[in-house]
Amino acid sequence: MGVALKVRGLQASVGSVKILNGIDLDVPFGEMHALMGPNGSGKSTLCHVLCGHPDFTAEGEAWVDGREVLGLEADERARLGLVQAFQSPVAVPGVDLAELMREAAEERGIDPEEADRRIAEASRRFDMAPFLERSINDDLSGGEKKRSEIFQISVLSPKAALLDETDSGLDIDMVRKVASAVEEMRGPGMGVLMITHHSRILSYVEPDRVHVMMGGRIVTSGGPGLAQELERDGYEGLRKRLGIKTPSAAAPARPSSDFFTDLPFEV
């Protein structure tokens, strides 16, 4: 089976701050990989750099189903099949969710009836009916935003899905739904990279691989047992095992302003 997402030597910075220090990663089709790591280790940045956020400069290589994506505009990457569920998605007042999905489908040349069918199906699964005609992420709770994100992944069914902490802020029923959706999506047409802080979701959906990021690098990878080790020993324990020094508090692990949380949208 081919590789949904392949990354080699990926480095990235915002301004003069270097955040990713050389990432290598392979997520084959049909697999789900978990990406774990302490706050500030660069997990969200990896998603944004892969998806083409304009604030980052990136070096290295990344392929989605064999197509090079670095250097492409964000929309081209999405249409090649790389879509992320945002950790803190921005509000877009005046644009409703169904409208966004229809526009996204139209851009991909998907028949409007087929688009509506997918929207209806995903909406049933994630109880999104009340949100379809509402502005995107506007006046939504944290959990509702996560539902909206996984709903969009489900509608867009990308080749490589990046789920950035989609399981946090959800109640247990919704975590189960997300897990079962990931399980269903983990077919021959999709590879999933799931960033998570909690091993909770991993008890509902077993990852094929677990990667741990620290200081902008993947420091170790392993089977599902690695998540259990982290649950037991914490990142401190893992550092000890791998002989990694605890970063000092002053180290600029991420840009000073965390612009991916609670972005203001004022126009």
Place this chain on the structure above:
Amino acid sequence: MLSLNSDTLERLNAAVPASVASRRREALREYGRLDMPSPKEENWKYVTLGFDLDAMTIPAAPGDTLPEGDFLSALSHRAGSAVMVDGRLTGIENHSEAWLGSAAEAWGAYPPSDLLTPDTDKFAAAALAFSSDGISLRIPRNRAVEAPFVIDVQSTLPDTVTFPSLDIRAEENSEATVVVLLRSPDEVASVMVPNLQTTVGSGARLSVTTVGIMGNEGVTIMHHRSRIGRDATFRAGEIGLGGRLARIDLRTTLEGAGGSVEVVGLYFGEMEQVLDYRLVVNHVGRSTSSDVFLKGAVEDQAQSVFTGLLRIEEGAVGTSAFETNRNLVLSDGAKANSVPNLEILCNDIICGHGSSVGPLETEPMYYLMSRGLSRQRAERVLVRGFFEEAIGRLPVDDLDEPARQAVNRRFAEAQEGGRV
């Protein structure tokens, strides 16, 4: 063709009551005394008129009526309508209990409103002196008229100036909806100076929405004065799309306790257009409330101006006053000026204002593009979304769709032409 002089005035005065005639003469004196406004004056800053009123003439007879157009055809369900062409009332239709007719006819029953004073500026003086005709709408007390009244004001003849007077009164506990369209064909350089006066009686609920869709050479200099009684509700809607220069000088006075006013709407300027909004909301009565909410965009070399003053008089305790003006600047050559202002002369009030001017935001752009929308499509979706909030607040639902179509089409055309 009639020049703006005393001969014309006396000709117009021949058929009006003495009280009206003397007010006209007073307005003519003001007209002679006042200079043409200049951009050096704060209230006319950013505005280049490009014509001299003294050199213009009033048409002696109306030209041909304009074809209907998108906005009018969307207003199929009406309580009544009136058409003014080149300053003359050419058609009236009324299916309601309200009184709708020519201003001249109305003067027989009651004097015209005097909310606009001739010392306001030269245009106000001219409007009060030389208005050849107007429309009067009166909603009797305790009557509610559901469907909108449509007042279609047209200017069809080049190099002319017209002074349509629109006098709207909602009596005690009445309810009505009014739409005023200001129109002219493209390539016709005409100036329209409407004098819109609205009086909202105690407990009445009135909305007046103005739709500015003049052609590319047309100019409108509108004065809109309103007076709001006790526990009355007034909503002023605005859709500003047309004209080389379109100015609205709106002053609303919340006189009675518990009255409220809402000024909501949108504007979108393209090419060399200047869209000029000067708003004053004056809180006089206790526990009055106001909410100004205007969203606008400019592209090409267009310019918009918003100055909004919330004035809270001594004694207007318990006032709540809010003002929001958001602007999208879609081309490098376009400019939006936004100046909200507060003048508070009393304590115990709630007041707030917000204003912004800028391009489309990058984070929402990235978000939409990350779903696979091309940059151009994402821009269109964001512009549409930007206006949607204002469209949702327009007082007349029938106007939502033509307003939506007009702004979306305007931006899409600019995209296709590589202008944004």
